[in-house]
Amino acid sequence: MKRFSTLLFAWTALALLATLSAPVATAQKASDPQHKLRLDFNRWHDYGELQQDMKLMASTWPEFLTYSSLGKSYGGRDITMITINNPKTGPELEKPAMYIEANVHGNEIQGSEVSLYTIWYLMENYGKSEMITRLVDERVFYIIPTVNPDGRQYFFEDTGGGARTGHVPVDDDNDGLYEEDPPNDLNGNGIRDQIRKYVPGEGNYRLSREDDRMLEPVPAGEKGDWVLLGSEGLDDDGDGRVDEDGPGGYDPNRNWASDWQPNYIQGGSMDYPFQLPTARAVNDFLISHPNIAGVQSYHNSGGMILRGPGAEWQGVYPREDVAVYDELGKEGERMLPYYDYIVLWSGLYTVHGGFIDWTNDGLGILSFSNELWNGGQYFNSPKLQEQQRDEDNPIAGQQGSYYFDDYLEFGTQYSEWTAFDHPTFGKVELGGWSKMRGRIPPRFMNEELSHRNMAFTLYQADQMPKMQIHKPVVEKVADDVYRVRVDIENDRIAPTITQRGAENNAVDPDLLMLSGRNAEVISAGWVANKFRPDATDLIDQHDLKRIMIRNGHPGRTTRTIEYLVRGSGDITIAYESLKGGDVKTTATLK
């Protein structure tokens, strides 16, 4: 009877629920799930709009998100961050953290949208996707959509289409004046156009016969009608030269403290590491958050999953670290079509004093840098690819760009050549490609870019170390003396401390602690294989109640520690790891 009534109640409840949730069910017939917050990811956000969306998310999910500033740029803009942490699963600093940043180069903008998308996706899917829920519960995320706010804003509101730099003033032309001859937007179209000049019979370019919007180099021995005079600008300071000292003039990604080199070896490195306020603010943050176990710094472009070292003379990473990077990187190649997993110096170019070299070598953090967007993604039609490879056609490569602009972007990414009377160059024409193409995907393709790159970064976050400690096995071996064996496990790919991090003393060692009111540790050692009796590798340290494990716990490994303990009563065995979390277990000596 009782069972029957329970069943009846359940049926009634179910029916009631069905009625109540009817409108929801209707809405979910469409593909798009119910969102708590709608944001657009097929557009670009200037600095202010980024802040707006970050604040909006922080107020939508206040139980998880914190909006804060790491410090200010030279231009006085805050370097803002969203922290994702579920306080119910433990304090922030006790959980391994994934650090995600973007836009260190002012013109490499789309990583900021990937960052926004990541925050939004994690929050929207918390409680819906089991994997996302577990990630948010197990990990902490520090997400900084732009670490170069001045550079970003310059890209959007000024002529800084190609400017990697930040905006600390540098005297580029050695005349004692700073930033006195920047590029100028002469025709006011918001783009730094190219300048071409018509010089009949004296030039080295001619109009393409296939498409007169294009210039092609003239073959040897022939004369053309056009010359190219560089990018749009004026001789602002009257020194006889055009655009020789614009804003900044350095590379914010060469100001870091591993293999930092002076300017003549590494251009744009500034005078010393962390001289730039942005680099210093970020480094101060990283140093005070040793729980950070993964780094991703989004750049553009080329379609690469980069890791260090940045320079050949730094040698190769230790074998153990390479194995971890390789496994993550190769998985990334599967997740990101058009992207290759590459070592910086051998696959891209040499970088001294780069960010991910410092985080890997100086802070012991597994670090990747994705170069977002591969130009090949414009041309995923085989016919267009074939057309581009026509060796007889000097403008074959360009034609693809025009094709894409004409048929898929409806001509919005190209400004036609228009006449202009230049004070230094005379009658010229201005025109060319928009700053929003080339290194940046077409807007309609950015959501896919954001999602795939986020997926790779979340995979890295999931594979950060996570320590577990199993139930001890206690065996009495003599009067008052017990053998205690404990399995300690890290089931993820990454170790708690990289080999490089350990070699450089960049990470505090993991600690294996045994405590008990009445417990004396006679010996401790690693068991080679608990299923096959063999010698125990004794640990030669003075304080066996606090064993230091300098190179941490490897990935996907279970180690068995064997103690001989004299004493009685309860003991606690704890494993504490800055990057792998703290775990502990108890046993009774009896």
Add this chain to the structure above:
Amino acid sequence: MHTQASLSRLDSSDRRDPRLISWIPVVSMTFALLLGAFAIPKDLSQEFPDYHSYDELTAKLKGFAKANPTLARLQSTGKTLGGRDIWMMEIGNSTGTPIGDRPAVLIAANFEGNQVGTSEIALSTISYLLDNYATNDAVKKSLDNQAFYFFPRVNPDGAEKMFAPLQTGTSTNSSPYDDDNDGRTDEDAPEDLNKDGLITLMRVPDPSGLYMVDPLDARLMKKADPKKGESGTYSIYWEGTDNDGDGFYNEDAVGGTDINRNFQHEYPYYQRGAGLHMVSERESRAVLDFVIARRNIAAVLVYGPNDNLISAPNSKGELAKAEGINLFSFAEASLSEAGKVGMFSTQTQQFFGGGGGGGGSASPSGGGGRRPATTVATADLDYYTTISKKYVELTGIKNAPALSTPVGAFFQYGYFQYGVPSFSTPGWGLTPAAADSAKSDSGSKGKDGSGSDDKPSFDKKLADWMDGAGIDGFAAWKAFTHPTLGSVEIGGFKPYEAVNPPMSVITEMAPKNGEFAVYLSTLLADVNIAKTEVINHGGGVYRIKAEVENAGFLPTSTSHGVTSRSVKPTMVQLGIDPEALLSGSAKTSFFQALDGSGTRQKFEWLIKGKKGDEIELKVVAQKGGTDIKTVRLQ
């Protein structure tokens, strides 16, 4: 339990060790009590009665500025963690050309906390300049036309330890640092076990030890050489106990970073005392920010334990090998493994699956791109040799006191990255007593057949110098019962006496160091427009010719300054509208480097103008001053 405050490697508190957490306050309180309540065994400041504590230094510098308002100005370039100012004193006649537009010499001292003597030498040089301005023509000329920037004490927190009752001799600053990376900061400092107010050494009879008594001097120790049939019978440690029970003695003292190992050239990555990274310290940043903002600094002189003046760089541009105090390096070597404890094999465990191979791995091959220079450029060597020769002639110093190998040293930054002639000298020397000197110099095998062919060690030279000069700088070995090591002897060079001269030596050297500083300032490039000429070609077309001369001794840039692009090219600019320029040199021209001693560079412009026009011609040499001339078209 982690807390935010205790996680950082830079934090002074201790991580995860309940035993230590309870231990530290007790010990510091005990120390405090000891310092406060008990009389010090003897007045230790006796050895250096005239050395200046931070407060005395500050008062002295303020006094200089007050007494010489037109010649001396004091500025704080930053504060240390201990709240002390990093003082910079500018010396130069403030009337006339603005100081920032003159070529200047930077003189800096006391980067290493224990090198307080070098700070006194800097003070004596300032005194020399101020005291002699009125009466000495060379000094007057120097302060009227050039300038000096003095950092007499870059590391005041470290230096102040010399004036503490317990003489530790530490060279670092006061930034907390986990030297052995065991997750605990500053937890195993030395202790004054025998209560003589000094941190010296312990030598411990040990059949597996590496050291033996030096046959030339029973006070000293040497490393046994098994190839000569010698066996080690002693281990050597810093004086103290193993506070954290890790088997190492005194491996994590209070502080810090050695500021002269914290700069960017040949930085000793991840080594003891080098700091977390290049320019990680307030002191190094203060000095750098200052010199970067004052590119008129045309030469650097550091008083400290590196030398390229007593011995000039050799023909390959390499520095002479530095000889330091062996006893100290023996003790330091006992700590070398402390940061390596707990490295376990990563291969013997149970893996659940393999990682991939190949793929992104780098294929090592030759090349690797351009490397930074580490030797003085051939074209700059003659300048170094000339200046070194003059230094030895002026000061008479032949034997340097204890030196260290420069890695991350400021004076090396001065040349290799800042691009100016840059020097370092202790500023004093060990002048051996005549008899000992003869003995040391002979270097031959003992005539009586009993002697070894060992050359005297640096320690022997130092001990002999102390004996000859009547300096009580060696604490005789005395037996002591150590709580864990048992019977040991405590003794060795006294921490500050070992590396600092008595005030009498500094006073005696003061005019010589002063004279050298003035000499150096007179060598700087001195760029001027030596000649101008205007030719009227008719029709409003004029030709302007000019010759720019460097009347100094040094070039406008070292050769390496050009290579490293750290010295700006000299700019020659004609003050006309760009449209008036018809032909010839550019409106703004640059040249890389102009040798000194009257070398000239010619310029020629063809311009459009009218009779009576006045045109300004300007030459700006970053390291050689500015000159402006007006030419009139006629």
